Amino acid sequence: MSAAPAAALLQPSPEYAIDTKKLNLWYGTFQALYDVDLRIRQGMITSMIGPSGCGKSTYLRSVNRINERLGYVRIEGSIDVMGQNIYDPGVELIQVRKQVGMVFQRPNPLPISIRDNILFSHRLHAKGGGDVHQGTPDEIVEESLRTVLLWDKVKDRLKRKATELSLEEQQKLCIARLLPVKPKLLLMDEPCSALDPKGTEAVEELLWELRGQYTILIVTHNMAQARRASEECIFMLMGKVVEHAPTEEMFVTPTHQETADYIEGRFG
Amino acid sequence: MFQASALNKRNESVQKLYRMLFGMMTLMLIAPVLLILGTLIAKGGGAISWEFLFTAPTDGMRSGGVLPALLGTVWLVMVALMLSVPIGVCAAIYLSEYAGDNWFTRTINLAIINLAGVPSIVHALFGLGAFVIFFGFGTSILAASLTLAVMTMPVVIVATRESLQAVPQAFREACWNMGATRWQTIRRVVLPNAITGILTGVILEVSRTAGETAPIMFTGAVFFTPFLPESVMDQTMALSLHLFVAATQVPGIADEVPFGIALVLIGLVLTMNSASIAFRMWLRGKKKW
Numbered sequence: 001m002s003a004a005p006a007a008a009l010l011q012p013s014p015e016y017a018i019d020t021k022k023l024n025l026w027y028g029t030f031q032a033l034y035d036v037d038l039r040i041r042q043g044m045i046t047s048m049i050g051p052s053g054c055g056k057s058t059y060l061r062s063v064n065r066i067n068e069r070l071g072y073v074r075i076e077g078s079i080d081v082m083g084q085n086i087y088d089p090g091v092e093l094i095q096v097r098k099q100v101g102m103v104f105q106r107p108n109p110l111p112i113s114i115r116d117n118i119l120f121s122h123r124l125h126a127k128g129g130g131d132v133h134q135g136t137p138d139e140i141v142e143e144s145l146r147t148v149l150l151w152d153k154v155k156d157r158l159k160r161k162a163t164e165l166s167l168e169e170q171q172k173l174c175i176a177r178l179l180p181v182k183p184k185l186l187l188m189d190e191p192c193s194a195l196d197p198k199g200t201e202a203v204e205e206l207l208w209e210l211r212g213q214y215t216i217l218i219v220t221h222n223m224a225q226a227r228r229a230s231e232e233c234i235f236m237l238m239g240k241v242v243e244h245a246p247t248e249e250m251f252v253t254p255t256h257q258e259t260a261d262y263i264e265g266r267f268g
Numbered sequence: 269m270f271q272a273s274a275l276n277k278r279n280e281s282v283q284k285l286y287r288m289l290f291g292m293m294t295l296m297l298i299a300p301v302l303l304i305l306g307t308l309i310a311k312g313g314g315a316i317s318w319e320f321l322f323t324a325p326t327d328g329m330r331s332g333g334v335l336p337a338l339l340g341t342v343w344l345v346m347v348a349l350m351l352s353v354p355i356g357v358c359a360a361i362y363l364s365e366y367a368g369d370n371w372f373t374r375t376i377n378l379a380i381i382n383l384a385g386v387p388s389i390v391h392a393l394f395g396l397g398a399f400v401i402f403f404g405f406g407t408s409i410l411a412a413s414l415t416l417a418v419m420t421m422p423v424v425i426v427a428t429r430e431s432l433q434a435v436p437q438a439f440r441e442a443c444w445n446m447g448a449t450r451w452q453t454i455r456r457v458v459l460p461n462a463i464t465g466i467l468t469g470v471i472l473e474v475s476r477t478a479g480e481t482a483p484i485m486f487t488g489a490v491f492f493t494p495f496l497p498e499s500v501m502d503q504t505m506a507l508s509l510h511l512f513v514a515a516t517q518v519p520g521i522a523d524e525v526p527f528g529i530a531l532v533l534i535g536l537v538l539t540m541n542s543a544s545i546a547f548r549m550w551l552r553g554k555k556k557w
Contacts, residue, residue, distance in 0.1 A: 066445060071368075097447035108442040110457055120456075121446035177446070 014083045017042040017185055017215035018063060023077035025058060025067070032058045034239045036077070040232075045207055045216045047230035047247065049223060051267065055239040056219045060187050063217070064100040065093060082184050098125050101178030103188040107170035109162035109177075114154055117162045117173055118144050122180040133180040140180045148176040148206055168199030172206060186210065188218040192225065204229040223263060227251050235259045308534065312527025320528060324494055329510075329518050334529055336496055340409075340504035341536060343497050344484060345477045347413035348420065353470060355417075356424030363425070364432040365454055384422035389482045391419040396486040410500040412488025419483055420473045427472065431465020432458060467548045474540045478533065481508040491517070507533040 018040035025033040033055045040046050048056040061067045063079055065086060078085040086096050098121070109117050118141045126132050133140050141158065145151040150172045154165070162173055171191060178186065192200040200222075207216060207229050220226050226233055226247065233247040235258075243250060243259045254260045261267055272280075319333055326332035367373040395415025405411040435458050443453040489506040491513050497504040507529060515526040 064445065066441075069444075094447040094449070097445055102445045104438075104441075106438065108438040110439055110442055111461060112457075120443075121448075124446060124448050124452060174442075181447075 015042060016040060016080075017082060018217070019080040019083075020059075021078050021080075023059070023062065023075070023079060025055075025062060025076075026074045027070070028072045032239050033062075036239075036241055038234065038241060038244065040215060040217055042215050043212045044232060045211050045218065045230045046232045046234065047226035048217065048219045048234045048236060049221075049226050049262070050236035050242075051262065052221075054236040056234075056236050057189055058239075059236070060189055060217060060219050063185070063187055064102050065096055066102070098130065098181050099183055100185045100187060101175075101181075101183040103171070103174050103178070103186065103191045105190045106194050107167055107174050109165070109170050109173050111161060111163050113159045114145075114162045114165070114173065115141050115158040117177050118180065120177060125181045131182055133182060144176040144179045145173075147179055147209065148172040149202070149209070150176060166199075168195050168202055171195060171199070171203060175203075175206065175210075184215065186214045186216045188216065190219055190221060193221060200225070223251075223265075235262065237262070305534070308527055308531045312524055312529075312531040315522075315524040315528025316531060321532065324496075325492070325510075329492065329514055330521050330525075334507065334510060334532055336493060337505040337507045337510035337529070338532060338536065339496055340489065341478055341507040341533070343409050343500075343504060344413050344416060344488070344506055345474055345540070347409055347500055348416035348477050349470065349473065351413060352417035352421045352424055352473065356421045356469075357428050357466060359421075360425045360428035360432060361454060364429045365450060365458065380422045380425055383418075384426070386419075388419060388480055391415055392483040392486045394418070395483055400487050406501070407486075407490070407503050408488050408501045409497060409504055410488070412484040412504075412506075413500070415483045415487045416477050416480060419480070420477055423473050423476065424469050427469020428462070428466045431462040431469070434465060435461045464548050464552055467544050467551075471541050471544045474544070475537050478537045478540070479508055481506075481512055485509060507536065 016039040018038065020036055020038040023033055023036040023038075024031065036055075036059060038059070048060070050056050058067065062075060063081065063086075067073045068075070075087065078087055080086075081096070081100060084091070086100075110120060112120070115137075119137055122132055122137075122140060133143070135143065142151060142155075145154060150169060153169065154160075162170065165173060171194070175186070175191075192203050195203065204225065207218070210216060211231075218226075218230065220229075230247050233245065233250045234241060235243045235250065235254075235256075237258055243254060243256050245255070250259065251263060254263060321333055321338065322335050323333035324336050325334065363373060363376065367376075392415065395411060395418070399405050399411035399414045400407055403411075405414075439457050439461070440453055443457055444450075448456070484506055488503060489509045490503045491505075491509070493503060493505055495502070511526055511529045511533065514521055514529055
């Protein structure tokens with residue numbers, strides 16, 4: 001890939017938002033990922049399923065390079081995000097974090113006001129003239145909160161602390177605060193596992209709203225959720241990708257025995 | 269069916285016994301504090317007057333007031349704070365937010381703990397050798413405050429580091445994952461959440477600094493000077509040393525004078541603490557700075 005980011009911007013956006021080639025990852029001496037080749041289609045919702053420890057979270061965390069914070073992680077292979085390998089030496093980590101937003105299992109809003117939470121990353125990235133939302137702070141806050149279907153609920157208490165919100169609202173806020181810096185990709189690591197069924201439904205509804213505008217990669221333990229809320233599905237086992245297919249196809253006619261066994265709940 | 273068995277009753281009485289034991293220990297803890305305050309007010313309260321606070325001692329300290337010592341202590345504490353708080357807080361931020369967990373960091377931590385355990389008289393000799401003689405500051409407020417700063421630095425570092433580490437890791441992760449640098453994370457999230465704890469450390473330091481006698485005896489405080497301190501290069505009187513002198517070195521002094529001096533010293537520390545507690549509450553209300 002060319003090293004000039006300006007040239008990369010001018011290219012038409014590729015069909016695949018993430019193109020992973022021969023990704024191997026070790027935690028110390030333990031190998032967590034084996035030759036992972038994955039292409040995630042742009043603008044779609046792709047879910048990742050598999051038993052605990054199969055490497056799905058590890059994969060997700062290598063797409064915005066949080067894994068390496070641990071220090072004892074070794075990575076081989078490449079992950080192209082929007083056509084550019086994020087493990088190239090010239091890549092600025094701060095830019096990766098801007099383009100690839102991450103939502104965690106436990107909602108983690110900052111202990112500041114709802115408004116400041118939304119504007120936090122915008123303030124970080126707007127100064128250098130980066131490609132961010134160009135509106136006034138008020139417009140940004142309103143638009144982001146409207147996108148995550150939270151505006152009507154919180155518009156009268158934007159100055160209140162975000163940690164006072166319910167878990168579901170906190171999780172939506174955590175998604176909303178990524179949007180003002182115009183990320184290309186949203187990674188979600190079991191975003192609903194701390195929520196009740198109603199909250200889960202609300203977040204899934206939100207995923208469909210965001211679909212198209214953002215590429216969404218969601219790790220889930222909940223197979224019903226993968227089936228309801230994704231268009232393509234990836235099944236991983238022991239650090240390897242077993243199957244990657246349109247969700248409906250995988251759940252109706254899985255091509256591998258392990259996939260069928262897992263989906264039907266025979267192990268996991 | 270639901271009556272208390274013999275065992276229940278015995279357990280209950282044992283439980284009451286322990287409750288009483290712990291309660292009494294708590295009482296014993298506050299008793300000395302109350303006794304000290306009570307004695308000081310009873311015996312020294314009579315000495316306190318505007319004249320006592322705002323004039324210099326006269327007649328070989330047998331009459332007059334404590335103004336030079338009072339101002340001297342304020343100078344010593346303030347200068348020591350100005351030296352130790354920035355260094356201590358910055359070092360704690362480095363240790364908590366930047367340094368990895370390796371042998372070097374562990375050695376530094378060990379050194380800090382040991383520094384906290386060094387007796388104050390040893391610090392006094394160090395201050396005399398290093399600041400008074402080697403750096404040539406002479407016996408001055410600067411040398412004395414430097415000695416006090418070195419001595420109380422561990423308190424600041426430990427308190428700051430602990431309050432930084434009390435900030436949940438999830439807040440930092442959230443910031444980093446939005447592309448914030450370490451410094452942006454520290455400035456906007458970690459410090460605002462840790463500031464109250466850091467101020468507690470500073471309060472502790474004020475109390476300890478104001479009361480220390482040994483480290484300033486050799487380095488900047490004098491038994492008596494009729495002059496008020498005007499710069500950091502001046503020698504000065506200090507309340508703690510003045511108390512020692514009045515209580516042991518001046519024959520025929522009125523009984524209430526040393527008690528009065530002690531009362532002024534405690535009052536000064538309490539005033540400074542209250543100011544920082546008020547500041548802390550104000551910050552907590554704001555939570556944004």
